[in-house]
Amino acid sequence: MTCAHSIPEPAAAIAVCPRRAVALPRATRAPHVRGLPLLGSALQILRDPYGWWPRQHRHLGPVFRLTLPIAGRTWIAIAGRDANELLAREGARVFSQVMTYPRAPEVLGTTLHPSFTEGPLQLHLRRQVARGFTRAALQPHLGAIAAQLRAHVERWRPGQRIDVTAETSQMGLDAISLFATGEPLGFDAAIVRRYATVFTGVIAMSWPKALLRVPAVRAASTALDGMIARRLAAHRSGARGDHAPDYFDLVHEGVLPDGEPLPERTRVVFGQIPFKNMGVYAGRVINHLLYQIVHRPEVLARVQPEIDRVFGGGPIGLDELDGMVALRATLAETLRILPVAVALQRTVCEPFTFGGHRFEPGDRVFTPLSVTHFLDEHFPEPLRFDIDRFIDRPAPAPYTYNPFGVGHHACVARSVFEPLALMVVATALARWQLQARYRLRTIVDALPSPWPWHRMRVVAARAA
Ligand code: HEM
Numbered sequence: 115m116t117c118a119h120s121i122p123e124p125a126a127a128i129a130v131c132p133r134r135a136v137a138l139p140r141a142t143r144a145p146h147v148r149g150l151p152l153l154g155s156a157l158q159i160l161r162d163p164y165g166w167w168p169r170q171h172r173h174l175g176p177v178f179r180l181t182l183p184i185a186g187r188t189w190i191a192i193a194g195r196d197a198n199e200l201l202a203r204e205g206a207r208v209f210s211q212v213m214t215y216p217r218a219p220e221v222l223g224t225t226l227h228p229s230f231t232e233g234p235l236q237l238h239l240r241r242q243v244a245r246g247f248t249r250a251a252l253q254p255h256l257g258a259i260a261a262q263l264r265a266h267v268e269r270w271r272p273g274q275r276i277d278v279t280a281e282t283s284q285m286g287l288d289a290i291s292l293f294a295t296g297e298p299l300g301f302d303a304a305i306v307r308r309y310a311t312v313f314t315g316v317i318a319m320s321w322p323k324a325l326l327r328v329p330a331v332r333a334a335s336t337a338l339d340g341m342i343a344r345r346l347a348a349h350r351s352g353a354r355g356d357h358a359p360d361y362f363d364l365v366h367e368g369v370l371p372d373g374e375p376l377p378e379r380t381r382v383v384f385g386q387i388p389f390k391n392m393g394v395y396a397g398r399v400i401n402h403l404l405y406q407i408v409h410r411p412e413v414l415a416r417v418q419p420e421i422d423r424v425f426g427g428g429p430i431g432l433d434e435l436d437g438m439v440a441l442r443a444t445l446a447e448t449l450r451i452l453p454v455a456v457a458l459q460r461t462v463c464e465p466f467t468f469g470g471h472r473f474e475p476g477d478r479v480f481t482p483l484s485v486t487h488f489l490d491e492h493f494p495e496p497l498r499f500d501i502d503r504f505i506d507r508p509a510p511a512p513y514t515y516n517p518f519g520v521g522h523h524a525c526v527a528r529s530v531f532e533p534l535a536l537m538v539v540a541t542a543l544a545r546w547q548l549q550a551r552y553r554l555r556t557i558v559d560a561l562p563s564p565w566p567w568h569r570m571r572v573v574a575a576r577a578a
Contacts, residue, residue, distance in 0.1 A: 117210050117463035119233020141190045141471040146179040154181025163456055163562040167193060167482035168489060168496075177469040184320045186478040191457070192468055193485040195492070198513040200468055201481045202520035205460070206232070209479070211523065213461035215317050221326065226370075226380040229523060235371060236522065242368040242376070243384060244526040246294075246361035249432055252530050254358030255293045259534070260430050262288050262298050263541040270546060275569040278550075282404060283307055283397035285538045290392040293530065294361035294385075295345045296354060301337060303393070309334035310393035314560035318459060321560075342385035361388060388527070394561065395454045396531050401564045402452045403445055404539045406499065408550040408570060413501060416440040418543065425544035435533045438540070443504035445535055449517035450487045451499055452554075454561055457482035458519065486514040547573040 147170055149155040159166045159182075170178050171193040178191050192200065201209075210232050218230040225231065228240035245251075266285055270276060280303065287306055288298040299306070312331045315321035325331060348354055349362045365384045368376045376384070407413050420438040424430060436442075462477040473479070488496040492514040493503065509515075518525035525531075542548065548570045555565035 117207065117232065119206075119210070119236075136472070138467055138470060138472045141177055141468075141473045141477055142179070142188070144177040144179050144190060144471055145174045146181075147174070149181050153183055154187070156182055160558045163556060163558050164452065164484070165488065167191070167457060168485045171482075171485050171489075175469065177471045180480070184318075189478045189480050190471075190473070191480040191482055193482050194489075195486050195511070195513050197468065197481060198483055198486060198516055198520055200466075201458075201460070201483070202513060204466065205521040205523070208462060208464045208466045208473070209460040210463035211236075211460070213463060213476075214459050214478075217323070218317050221313065221316060221323070222383050224377065224380045224383050226376070227383055228526075238371045240522070240526065242364075243387060246364040247527040247530045249529050249533075251359070251361065251364075252293060252533060253432055255296075255360065256430055256432070256533075256537075258296075259289045259292050259537060260541070262292055263537060264545070267542050267545045270572045272572055272574055274572045276548075276572060277566075278401050278404065278568045278570055279397070279564065279566045280304065281542075282400045282538060283393065285541075286392050286397050286400045286534065287389065289534045289538060290388045290396070290530075293534070294388040295349075296357050296360050296362075297345065299389075300341060303397070305334045305337050306389050306393040307397065309338055310390040311560050313390065314394055319560055338386065338389060339382055342382050342389075346381055346385055391527065392531075396535065398454050398561070398563050399445075399449065399452075399531075400535050400538050401568075402554070403448045403535055404542065404548075404570075405550055405554055405564065405568075406444060406448050406452075407441075407539060407543065408548045409554070410499065413440075413444055413499075414543075416501070417444060421540045421544050425540050430537070432533060435536050438536060439505060440501060441536055441540065442532070443501040445532065446504040447499060447501045450493065450503070450515060451497075452556075452562075453484040453487060453517050455517065455519055456484045456562060483516040483520065486516070489514075543576075545576055547576055549573050 147155050150157065170191065176192060176194045176197055180189050180191060181187055182189055211230055212232055215230050218227065219225040226239055228236055228243055231239060263285055266288065284299070284303040287303045291297060291299040309331060312321065312325050316323055316326060326335070345362055346365065349366055362385060365381050368381070368384065370376060407417055417440045420441055424434045424438060457480045460479045460481055462473045462479060463475050465475065466473050486492050490496060492511060513520065518528045550570045552568050555568070556562050557565050
């Protein structure tokens, strides 16, 4: 198996003389983390999804093996700054996501998706999607998003105990839906979360495909795709009248590499992206961000004046959001200490060497990008939550802070997600004093997630 898409020239970082490479041990002989017979390291990772990877890196170095009940069972982890650089600079040449996610085309109903393709096709599809997720594309929708979020929190009442997962994901999904389609989600965010989580589990964690046929999951998928197809049709027919162009307009204009229009199923799948990714990744981050502020009086004291200044009634633009230095730093520190994309999966398609080991096509690799978030040399006292790491300090060293991935598969929506996350939490905190008496608990479904039964108390109104 080799990379059909490979770019011929080997890059200096991992090019070695062939004789030396052959002398190196295979990565499949790297130190093996001891685990349970069938489950391997799964239980340990479930218990401590953030701390487990840096611990193994400290004990075993940048290359180690682990066993997991996920396709292939034996995985090789490459961890640390140099591993992240390898993924960023050489990922397009030595790894293939076509090999990593063989179930994706069948489950999606198309082979055309930037996350599950490689080479020139991947670059092309990524461009089609990425041009919809720019700051410029977000700006015209901020007013409608602000109004929707304000109306949402207006329904809360003093004394109420709010379901943090349900509320933050509904607000996040309504916001991204307004951005992408011009309308709020229009149904319960739990429906999107359910489908997006099972989809991720089936594609990436070897969950049984039969889960997609469970009536509640199938209904969720039908509801999501139905909504997307209807809104795409409304965009196409011009029924929406004059409106600021949105992501769905761009999906319509999307083309294949030969200039032909995208097939209809591919349009629906591109339409799923903002919903699925907000459902799986972004909802968790917004939930964590709200917690880190409400639970820490010293953080609240620094972000509240910014929130009151920007969310005090006037129009909110990207410049105003950019000016919320403490709130943005809180988001950055939240993403450092509670990363969502803890470890990414890859499959080797071109031989290379790294960390004194030889990797061969077919090797299954985990790249726990977040290990560097927990190394003292990059983030002193890494377990301390400290927003000043991201205020008036030089940016983290390259490849040490990677919440949105690195390289040619890195997140295309970062510049849209960040302002939306700030808007959701700032809208809630401009209106209400909240209380989070709980200690954050993490569960792992398809990814690490805040425990879904956490509740915050609405203490008192702050402003009408
Ligand atoms: C509005 C919500 C979001 C959207 C629409 C979105 C969209 C995307 C897309 C389309 C990709 C695939 C790019 C490619 O393969 O070429 C991607 C990758 C990624 N996204 Fe996002 N994303 C969102 C939120 C987030 C958040 C909140 C995080 C984490 C903090 C995140 C982390 C990542 C990571 C780590 C990858 C790379 C995965 C890999 O390399 O295997 N995304 N995102």
